Amino acid sequence: MGGTGTGLVLVIQKTIFYSDVNPTASRFSIPFSQVKTHDFLNEAEAKELAHKNPMQVCLLDPSLKQTSITFNKWVMGNTSLYVLTNTWNSVVKNNQLEKGVMVQLWSFRIAKLKIHSQIEVATMSALLKAEKERRMGKSEYYSNSRRLVSAFESMIFSIFKSQVFIRNGSFILPTCAKNVSFSRPIALLLVRYESGIAENEQPFKISYLINTIGLSPQSAFSVSKKLHFETSQQPDTVISFFNNHGFSRTQIRDIVQKWPASLLCNPEKTLLPKLQFFYSKRISGSQLLRILSSNPDSFRRSLDNCIIPNFNSFKEFTRCGDDQVFLAYKNYSDVLSRNFQSIVAPNIAILKEYGVPESNIMVELVVHPRAYAVSPDKFSRTVEQVKKMGFNPSKRRFLTALQAFLQTSKSTWEKKFDLLNQWGWSNEVVLSAFEKYPRFMMFSEKKITTIMSFFVHTMGWKSLDIANRPVILSYSLERRIIPRCSVLQALLSKGLIKKFSVCLVLEYTEKAFLQRFVTPYEDPYILKLYEQKLGLSE
Template sequence: MFRFACKTLLHIQIQCRSNALLDTNASFIRCLQTVARSDLSSESLERQSLTVSYLVSSCGLSLEKAISASKLMKIKTTERSNAVIDLLTCHGFTKSDITTLVYRFPRVITFDPVKIIKPKIEYFESLGFVGPELPKLVCSNVQILHCSLNKQIIPLFDLLRGYVKTKENLHCALKRFMSIRTGNQVTCNLVSCNLEKVFKPNIKTLITLGVSDEHIGKVIMLEPRLLYSPVDEFVKVADKIIRMGFEPSNMSFLMAVRSMTCLGKGKWEKKKDLLISFGWSEKEFGLAFRKQTMIMLCSEDKIRAMMDCLVNKLDLKPSDVANCPNLFLCSLEKKIMPRYSLIVGLKSRGLKLNNLPLIWILSIEKKRFESMFVTPFIKEAPDLILVYQCQVMEKQGLGKQHHSSLNI
């Protein structure tokens, strides 16, 4: 058996070399070891040989990826697979598109091209997904060709189109819910959700609470996974967000639901406790979250570093930080510390800064900050301005080669 495996893989190696598809001998040795360890019959090895050879020569997969994909499907004859590739090519799929599709969903080349694939492609084209947009749609949601056209795809697309309106928005929604993958293993997909038991009930919950169709459409385009949450959990989270003071008619309500849903109860409470440990009260936490729901999506390390810097090092009041939660979305290295260093330097020179609150200075947009604290002091403190500009540029990866262009 082992000799047969060696002979089979040697044949593949020679064939792949002739097509410039084998990069190194090392990859071949690893593949040989993989098959040698498998307890396969001669018939299975022969079928695997055909499958691997076809995936390499006709689909463009590397030898290693082809062997990996062959564990998920087997080609008995190449007639159907050839017909699938011909069909995809006729509808605008390039060789690269086909390679991507087959790698992500190998079973597609074993499907009946006339009964399973063609009707779906024609439906997508009827919606305006033509040219490069068709393979882009399919390759981003590979299992879409495996789902029932009448029972899953059409009902889902009709529902989505009712909220997102345009083809462009529909494509955006589908792209936002690209498959979650580990290697080429698909674990979750937009069309795999139970439309009747999950998606529709969650939308109904939002409508009942007073969320507008426009805002539901935005959620579908920006964060459609939110609507795939377990129905009971979704209702509980929505109710909790309302009790925190959010109005369902505002988009911030949906962003808050998103934050809490993404984290889950355990991580949510852990991050909340971390913020409170730096001096926030329950009321101040609620205020900060209502002003900026994204703060809870920051990592624990980011939250800890930001609060330690602002409260302990810059000596700002926790309540002031709670009033400016957008700071959590900024970078300590690229924004906050360069600004703080400049302000301290200017004050040490006795220059007038109008006694503005530090928290406000750190929060304002870059253009306004530089018009107030950089441009006016170019002549009086050129060295401080140079240090500030260098810090900002270096943190953004611009480096010293741009120093000569500084406006001083």
């Protein structure tokens, strides 16, 4: 582990599994057992992944389309794997990847990147679009686009030298070049940018943002427009401050992306007092760093005039703990930037008039504060609507239903009714399911469709079976439903178990499920099947 990582390296050749093309997962798994070599990572990258800090990398597909994607390392029990996540679905769609297709993932790094040259990586899509228009007969694009595409191909060829061929705008790697056909493996190329970019080849700011902060070229170009610095002295001071207080490289990158001006602030005056205040509240260090990196808004606010009074006001108003105030801030930054009580007080009064227990209200305010920061008129109409549906104001389910209505637009609500109607649910059945588990109407149409499809088409259920237990729609198809149902079917076929309730089994914790249905049988096939369906061993 931790080689130099230079040159073209084959990371893995594998057959696409369902888990790799499932749209609800949006991930490509790279099990350690199938990795050709780990030397495509350098020492710094390996260390970042070991500390659970994912990397943002560039992925090139055979059409030369560039996708910014997250490369991470997962450790689950005794099994480890790399994963490409977040934007993987777009790669699947663009290349029409399907289960059973053979894929190669290659890695290389570019030592020098000319951000402002005509063949910069950020303009790949534009070059290819111009070439496509030229082929469609728009002759005015011919001269310039053909010259640029040829220059781009020359650059790529110079990077790969004899290791890659280019034919009709597509990469053909050595293992595929002898027999170019539709059955050849699809090659995907993982790109990292070396830190040694010559200063005279691009603006200093962009070089710094790429090499020191870890931004992608596109993000670096965008962020650079909001900053002005000619030396690294001040940004280095800020980065050093963040490092000394435990922020990871990924967290620092996230802060800079969301708040570029952070690189030019005086950390001792702007950042330190706020961290000291939050630490004085005994908020977990890891939780504090995680929330502040995902939402650095409080760093920009006045400690004495804004953060402290609003922190104390929210805590007194909701009677919650210090850590819960911060949880509310994570979900809604106005908690610390405005007087939250004055925003929601009219709506709280409305709920009390309807008999909603104050204890229930305060719990929901901490977990879902944004839902209550709406106009009193809209809030009042929605509360009345939920009451007319038969929800009991004294139950927590009343507030969940209220949240579903407040956070779901009318058009989205109608689309979900239409979707469920297509699965054979009448409007009455939809409303009945909503009364049982109102949260399911906040799930995406994609999530609902994929889970319904699995149980109806794969498990042979009737769609109305799910309407009777709509909580099933809350589970992860990838991480819970498919792995557990596969194990249960295998145990049934072996005669090791008799009838069981799938709904009950799905409610088990991971530990309880393993103890009840995997560990006792000491069957290597069952364990391997479970790990395979989880994407841990393919």
